[in-house]
Amino acid sequence: MREILQVRDLEKIYGGRGSVTKALNGISFDVDKGEYVGVMGASGSGKTTLLNCISTIDNATSGSIHIENVDITTLRSGQLSDFRCRKLGFIFQDYNLLDTLTAFENIALALTIAKVSTRDVTRRVRVIAENLGIADILNKYPIQMSGGQRQRVASARAIVTNPALVLADEPTGALDSKSSQALLESFRAMVKELQSTILMVTHDPFSASYADRILFIRDGRLFTELIRGRDSRRVFFDKIMEVMTVLGGEAA
Amino acid sequence: MNIFTLAFRNVRKSFRDYGIYFLTIMIGVALFYIFNSLESQSVMMDLTQDSRLALLGISQDMNMLSGFVAAILGFLIVYANAFLIRRRKKELGIYMLLGMKKGKISAVLLVETFLVGLVSLAIGILLGVFLSQGMALITAKLFSVSVSHFAFVFSADAARTSVLDFGVAFVVVVLFNVININRQKLLNLINAEKRTQQFHKIPMAVSILLFILSAIMLGVAYHIMLTNGFAGFFDESKRVMQLISVILGVVGTMLFFFSLSGFLLRLISKIKGVYFKGLNIFTLKQLSSKMHTAFLSQTFVCLMLFLSISGISVGNALSSALRDNPRETTASIGIAYMSFYIGMVFLLTCASVLAITQLSEASDNQARYKLLGKLGAPAKMLSKSLFTQILVYFLLPLVLAIAHSFVGIKVMCMLIDLLGDLNIFATSITAGGMLVLLYGGYFLVTYLNARKMIR
Numbered sequence: 001m002r003e004i005l006q007v008r009d010l011e012k013i014y015g016g017r018g019s020v021t022k023a024l025n026g027i028s029f030d031v032d033k034g035e036y037v038g039v040m041g042a043s044g045s046g047k048t049t050l051l052n053c054i055s056t057i058d059n060a061t062s063g064s065i066h067i068e069n070v071d072i073t074t075l076r077s078g079q080l081s082d083f084r085c086r087k088l089g090f091i092f093q094d095y096n097l098l099d100t101l102t103a104f105e106n107i108a109l110a111l112t113i114a115k116v117s118t119r120d121v122t123r124r125v126r127v128i129a130e131n132l133g134i135a136d137i138l139n140k141y142p143i144q145m146s147g148g149q150r151q152r153v154a155s156a157r158a159i160v161t162n163p164a165l166v167l168a169d170e171p172t173g174a175l176d177s178k179s180s181q182a183l184l185e186s187f188r189a190m191v192k193e194l195q196s197t198i199l200m201v202t203h204d205p206f207s208a209s210y211a212d213r214i215l216f217i218r219d220g221r222l223f224t225e226l227i228r229g230r231d232s233r234r235v236f237f238d239k240i241m242e243v244m245t246v247l248g249g250e251a252a
Numbered sequence: 253m254n255i256f257t258l259a260f261r262n263v264r265k266s267f268r269d270y271g272i273y274f275l276t277i278m279i280g281v282a283l284f285y286i287f288n289s290l291e292s293q294s295v296m297m298d299l300t301q302d303s304r305l306a307l308l309g310i311s312q313d314m315n316m317l318s319g320f321v322a323a324i325l326g327f328l329i330v331y332a333n334a335f336l337i338r339r340r341k342k343e344l345g346i347y348m349l350l351g352m353k354k355g356k357i358s359a360v361l362l363v364e365t366f367l368v369g370l371v372s373l374a375i376g377i378l379l380g381v382f383l384s385q386g387m388a389l390i391t392a393k394l395f396s397v398s399v400s401h402f403a404f405v406f407s408a409d410a411a412r413t414s415v416l417d418f419g420v421a422f423v424v425v426v427l428f429n430v431i432n433i434n435r436q437k438l439l440n441l442i443n444a445e446k447r448t449q450q451f452h453k454i455p456m457a458v459s460i461l462l463f464i465l466s467a468i469m470l471g472v473a474y475h476i477m478l479t480n481g482f483a484g485f486f487d488e489s490k491r492v493m494q495l496i497s498v499i500l501g502v503v504g505t506m507l508f509f510f511s512l513s514g515f516l517l518r519l520i521s522k523i524k525g526v527y528f529k530g531l532n533i534f535t536l537k538q539l540s541s542k543m544h545t546a547f548l549s550q551t552f553v554c555l556m557l558f559l560s561i562s563g564i565s566v567g568n569a570l571s572s573a574l575r576d577n578p579r580e581t582t583a584s585i586g587i588a589y590m591s592f593y594i595g596m597v598f599l600l601t602c603a604s605v606l607a608i609t610q611l612s613e614a615s616d617n618q619a620r621y622k623l624l625g626k627l628g629a630p631a632k633m634l635s636k637s638l639f640t641q642i643l644v645y646f647l648l649p650l651v652l653a654i655a656h657s658f659v660g661i662k663v664m665c666m667l668i669d670l671l672g673d674l675n676i677f678a679t680s681i682t683a684g685g686m687l688v689l690l691y692g693g694y695f696l697v698t699y700l701n702a703r704k705m706i707r
Binding site: 057078100105110111114115 | 527530534537625
């Protein structure tokens with residue numbers, strides 16, 4: 001399989017003179033195309049910093065991050081925003097939809113920012129909405145939707161541009177268990193049917209159990225890795241719980 | 253940390269937010285000073301006894317007018333201050349959370365108001381003193397006398413009046429802040445940023461209907477004015493018609509801004525080539541979601557601009573018509589000054605009201621721009637969207653105000669034509685120049701400040 005993401009010896013050091021914090025301490029891993037990878041670790045383990053560096057929102061101190069063979073640590077800020085809208089899709093914990101825009105417009109905006117031809121916009125939004133089961137709420141405003149619907153609109157926005165990599169930050173964090181489950185099912189569908197590649201940061205072992213592979217991070221390093229293989233979700237969930245126990249009580 | 257250091261730091265830190273506040277008070281004070289120091293400026297001129305008396309009369313008129321001007325500028329200061337406080341709700345909430353007493357918070361704000369007031373007053377008066385030297389030369393020219401002993405004049409009287417009148421405005425600001433702080437609940441302050449707004453969408457048909465209605469109202473108002481206009485000044489019976497036309501004009505203006513957003517937006521959103529380009533979806537929705545609430549301030553700004561444009565140009569034209577007649581010199585100068593003074597104050601008022609609403613808008617929307625940036629919208633695209641939004645807010649009332657002024661000036665010309673020859677278009681250019689300078693300047697400052705906010 002082709003590698004979409006290659007992280008090598010990534011370091012991120014906060015602060016200077018006197019008080020230095022190593023948020024990332026030489027972490028390396030790969031993600032292949034069509035893979036659904038979960039990242040777990042306690043608060044302060046460095047997983048958010050990792051996500052921010054891959055998102056190009058934060059700069060790494062040293063090391064490299066290749067996305068589709070482009071080293072994003074060498075891009076300048078003008079190239080970065082262009083890279084973000086073409087190659088990356090974002091899903092945030094608090095949805096981050098624009099409340100002045102309808103679902104349709106929220107999704108379309110990702111395309112128009114990427115300067116997709118105006119003729120294709122409507123069609124592409126409809127196709128994605130159909131896939132994620134939100135075709136009937138396209139004319140609603142975020143305030144008129146449930147949390148689960150909002151997060152699915154946000155997911156549609158993230159993948160409508162066919163990004164190389166979708167970055168999800170605690171996507172189920174604000175959802176009830178039923179909506180969480182529905183969302184995670186649609187993530188699986190995104191990977192299976194649309195060949196999306198997803199990197200998802202989460203606290204929640206239930207959400208993580210939907211992934212193909214889990215990276216556990218501690219003190220800015222890769223602590224261990226779990227691969228689902230042929231395990232059922234149930235079995236994978238138990239394995240995740242075991243690692244979390246080893247990682248330490250509140251490891252979540 | 254004591255109150256003074258805290259206040260001092262706050263002012264220094266939020267210097268950018270205070271920018272428009274500073275600018276407005278400064279220009280206001282400078283204008284105020286210039287027109288209150290007319291009399292003192294005369295010492296350097298070789299005026300005849302008659303001219304001296306005439307100038308005294310004019311300056312007394314100006315002083316009377318200044319009461320009115322002070323009230324308007326005072327309102328502006330209170331308005332600008334309310335914006336600053338709103339923007340700092342979270343910060344004030346944190347003071348309270350840390351256990352600072354409401355009385356002490358009010359004290360900090362008092363010191364801040366005092367600091368800002370003092371600096372802007374001082375700079376304003378300084379600016380006024382310099383500009384009033386130029387004003388003296390103009391006055392001398394208008395009276396056709398020479399300036400024999402040019403001296404740097406400082407009018408203590410004018411300075412005292414400025415300090416006194418603006419001091420009152422600052423006291424009102426302090427009172428307003430104390431009341432505002434005492435009414436606030438901690439929870440509201442902490443959560444100040446987390447409000448989501450509800451949408452009140454007006455059906456397309458209704459907004460089209462209202463738009464047509466507003467166009468008809470304005471058309472009728474213009475028609476009545478143009479056919480009946482000046483008769484109303486002499487003929488009691490026509491005065492009712494004139495009143496009707498004014499009311500139609502005001503209501504029509506209001507409806508125009510109220511319906512325009514819904515109408516125009518739907519129209520543009522039908523043109524896919526425009527709608528699906530860059531951040532246009534966002535920009536248009538931003539505009540339309542605020543227009544329903546912004547229509548009152550747009551109406552206010554439009555009417556103020558109208559009074560300002562037609563006031564300055566008609567005043568100037570009238571004054572130059574009278575100038576040919578030596579016996580009317582005093583009236584001519586008086587009218588020119590008065591129209592200029594009032595016109596500038598109105599212009600200043602609407603420019604700063606717009607600036608303040610747009611800046612508070614931009615600051616409320618910071619999270620949205622941040623999100624767009626994360627989604628990959630380049631800084632240039634964001635700036636363009638912001639520019640378009642602010643431009644629309646500044647331009648819309650101006651366009652309608654120019655249409656109003658066109659009718660207003662025409663009607664006034666019919667009236668003044670009785671008195672003498674008029675060259676209204678030459679003087680309209682003066683008004684236009686002032687407009688471009690002050691209004692355009694405010695637009696630019698607003699845009700630049702707002703752009704810094706969203707980065």
